[in-house]
Amino acid sequence: MERVDVAIVGGGPAGTSAAWKAAEHGASALVIEKGVPRADRDHLGPDSTDAAGMLDYWVDLMDFDPEDIPEEIILRRLDGADFIGPSETLTIEDTSIDASYPDFGFAFHRARFDDWLREEAEAAGATYRVGDSITAVETDRSGDGTRAQTHQLTLSNGDTVESEYLVLADGPQRTVTTDVLDQFLPGSRSITDHLNPRTANHIAYQEHRRVPDDIYEPHRLKFWWGYMPGHTAYPWVFPNDGDVARIGLTMPIGLDIDDFDRSEWALLREDDDGIPRGGEYIERLLELVYPEYDIEDFPLVEDRGKQGGTETYPISSTQPIESPTAAGIAVVGGAMGGTSAFHEGGDHVAVRTGKLAGELAAKDCLERYNSAWKDALGDEFTRNVTMADVVHDYGPDDWDWAFGTAERLLNRGEYSWWSILRSGLSGYRMVRLYNSTKDTFRDGGYVQLAESEYET
Ligand SMILES: Cc1cc2nc3c(=O)[nH]c(=O)nc-3n(C[C@H](O)[C@H](O)[C@H](O)COP(=O)(O)OP(=O)(O)OC[C@H]3O[C@@H](n4cnc5c(N)ncnc54)[C@H](O)[C@@H]3O)c2cc1C
Numbered sequence: 381m382e383r384v385d386v387a388i389v390g391g392g393p394a395g396t397s398a399a400w401k402a403a404e405h406g407a408s409a410l411v412i413e414k415g416v417p418r419a420d421r422d423h424l425g426p427d428s429t430d431a432a433g434m435l436d437y438w439v440d441l442m443d444f445d446p447e448d449i450p451e452e453i454i455l456r457r458l459d460g461a462d463f464i465g466p467s468e469t470l471t472i473e474d475t476s477i478d479a480s481y482p483d484f485g486f487a488f489h490r491a492r493f494d495d496w497l498r499e500e501a502e503a504a505g506a507t508y509r510v511g512d513s514i515t516a517v518e519t520d521r522s523g524d525g526t527r528a529q530t531h532q533l534t535l536s537n538g539d540t541v542e543s544e545y546l547v548l549a550d551g552p553q554r555t556v557t558t559d560v561l562d563q564f565l566p567g568s569r570s571i572t573d574h575l576n577p578r579t580a581n582h583i584a585y586q587e588h589r590r591v592p593d594d595i596y597e598p599h600r601l602k603f604w605w606g607y608m609p610g611h612t613a614y615p616w617v618f619p620n621d622g623d624v625a626r627i628g629l630t631m632p633i634g635l636d637i638d639d640f641d642r643s644e645w646a647l648l649r650e651d652d653d654g655i656p657r658g659g660e661y662i663e664r665l666l667e668l669v670y671p672e673y674d675i676e677d678f679p680l681v682e683d684r685g686k687q688g689g690t691e692t693y694p695i696s697s698t699q700p701i702e703s704p705t706a707a708g709i710a711v712v713g714g715a716m717g718g719t720s721a722f723h724e725g726g727d728h729v730a731v732r733t734g735k736l737a738g739e740l741a742a743k744d745c746l747e748r749y750n751s752a753w754k755d756a757l758g759d760e761f762t763r764n765v766t767m768a769d770v771v772h773d774y775g776p777d778d779w780d781w782a783f784g785t786a787e788r789l790l791n792r793g794e795y796s797w798w799s800i801l802r803s804g805l806s807g808y809r810m811v812r813l814y815n816s817t818k819d820t821f822r823d824g825g826y827v828q829l830a831e832s833e834y835e836t
Contacts, residue, residue, distance in 0.1 A: 382410070382540075382542070383543070384407075384542075385402070385407035385409065385742065386408070386544070386741045387409075387545070388411045389514045389546070390549035391494075392427065392730060393494060393730040394549040394551075394712040394713025395734060396498050396734065398738035399411045399501040399506035399508065400497065400506060401736075401739040402506065405739050407741060410509065410541060413425070414510075416428075420685070425495065425510065427693070429695070430626070430684070430686075432490040432618075433487050434487075434488055436480075437478065441728045442732055443732060449486075449488075453493045454486045456486060459483065461600060461601040461603065462600060463603050464783075465604075465605055466646060466780055468779075470783040470786050497731070514534070514550075514555075517560050518531070519560070521836070527544040529544065530542055530544060531546040545746060546709045546710075547710050548709065548710070548712065551714040552695060552715070552717075553694060554571070554577060558570070565835070566833075571829075574701060581698075583694060584628060585629055585657075586627065586628025586629075586691055587628065588626055589624070589678040589681060590623050590624055591624070593623065595673070596623055598619045601618055604665065607665070608631065610655075612697065612772075613635075614631075616630070628662070632697075637655050658690075666678055695726070699717060700716050700761060700827060701716050701829035702829060703716070703749055703831065705746045705747045705748075705831065709746075710737035710741065712733040713729060716733065718753075732756050732757055736752045736756065737749055762825075762826055765826040770814055770817050785810050
C-alpha cells in the first residue's frame, strides 16, 4: 500500500491547488483524478468546466499576483458586463472591489488553466494520478503512533493508498465527500440534507458558437435575467477566442413548468409541456435578441468541449459547509458548496480553499482550516449568499426594477448618498434590503453546517 501525508480526491482547481501547496510546504501529496476526455485536450484530465471568466478581484482572492497567470491561458481581456432585464439594462465597467488585476477581468481557457495548476503542483513535488477514481475511504481515528489518524483510500483499479490527511475535492457531485462526511454526522443525519446534488446544485449548459462580426462584443460578459423561470436561472454569453463565444445558461435542476406562468417569461412558449432543454433555450435566446439573424448565422464549433462543442455540468449553488478538521479532513471548492451559480464564480474559491487546505495539512495544523477560509473568503461568501437570497423569487418585473434602480444607484460602481437621493425611494429600498439581508449572513452566518455539528 502506498503511503502519503496528504491524499486528495479530485484534480480540479481545488484539489490541484491543495497538492501544490502541500508539496511546496514539504508534505508528500497525491492527487487522484478519475480523468475525463475532452476534444481540446489530448490526454485525460480533470472535468474542466469550460466556461471560464475571472473577475479582477478574484485574482487576489486566489492569492495570485496578476503576473502569475500565464498569458497562454487568457483568451480575452474583459472591459465590463451587461445585465439585461426584459426592458432595463445595467452596464458595469468596474467590479467596484479593490483589485490588483488592471482590467475588469478576463475570459480564460479552463483546460489550460487546470493543466497549468497541475504543472505547478508537479513541479513542487506532488504526484497527479489520472485514470482511476476513488471508490471508498475508511478513516481510522486512532492513528498509528506517528500519525494522528489514517485514511485508507480504495481506487477503482483495486490499489489502496493511506494518508494522514484527506482533502475532498471531488466537485459538486460529491461522489466521495457524501459518504466520508456522513460517518461524522449524528443519528440519521446526512450531508445530503445540506448538499444533495439534486437540490443544492444547478445545471449549467453551454455551446461554443461563432458570432457574426457586427454583433460580437469580444470584451464583455452578457447576462439576461428575467427571461427564464427558476431561482438564479439565466442565459449568458462569454467571449472566447476569435469570433467564438460560449453561449450558455444556468438553471435549477428538476423545475416543473406548471409552477410557472408561461406568458410571463420571454423564453417560454404557451405550448411548452416541459421546461425547454438547454439547446432549445439558447436558440430561443438568439432568435429573440438578434431577430435579424438566423440560428445558422451562429454555427456550432464542434471541436471544443466535451460533446461536439456542447457541455453540461452541475454547478454548486448553495451555502458552504465547514469541514471535520479534527478527523484530518478538509472539504474544498465545489465539494464544500463553495461556489455560486449566481455569478458562475467558483474557480477562485476552489483555488483558495485548496491552497489553504494543502498548506495547513502540510504544517500539521489543519484545525485552522475553517477559520482560514472564512478569513480569506468571508466577504465573498457573504456577498454571494446575500445576493442569491435577495433575488430568490424575482420575476421579470423585479429584474427590471433592480437593474433600472442599480443603473441609477451605482453611479459607476460607487454607492454614495448622492446617488441614493437621485434614485429616490426605489434606491433606498434596494440598499436597505441588501444590507438587512447581508446582516443575517455576516460573521460566518452563511455557513450551513458548522464544525461543531460533526461527531469527531
Ligand atoms: C458551465 C459552468 C460555467 C462556469 N463558469 C465559471 C466561470 O466563468 N468562472 C468561475 O470562476 N467558475 C465558473 N464555474 C464554476 C467552476 O467550474 C467551479 O467552481 C470549479 O470547477 C470548482 O472546482 P473544484 O476543483 O472544486 O471542482 P471540479 O472542477 O468539479 O473538479 C472536481 C474533480 O474531481 C474529479 N472527481 C470526482 N469524483 C472523483 C472520484 N471519486 N475519484 C477521482 N476523481 C474524482 C472530477 O473528475 C473533477 O475533475 C462554472 C461552472 C460551470 C458548470
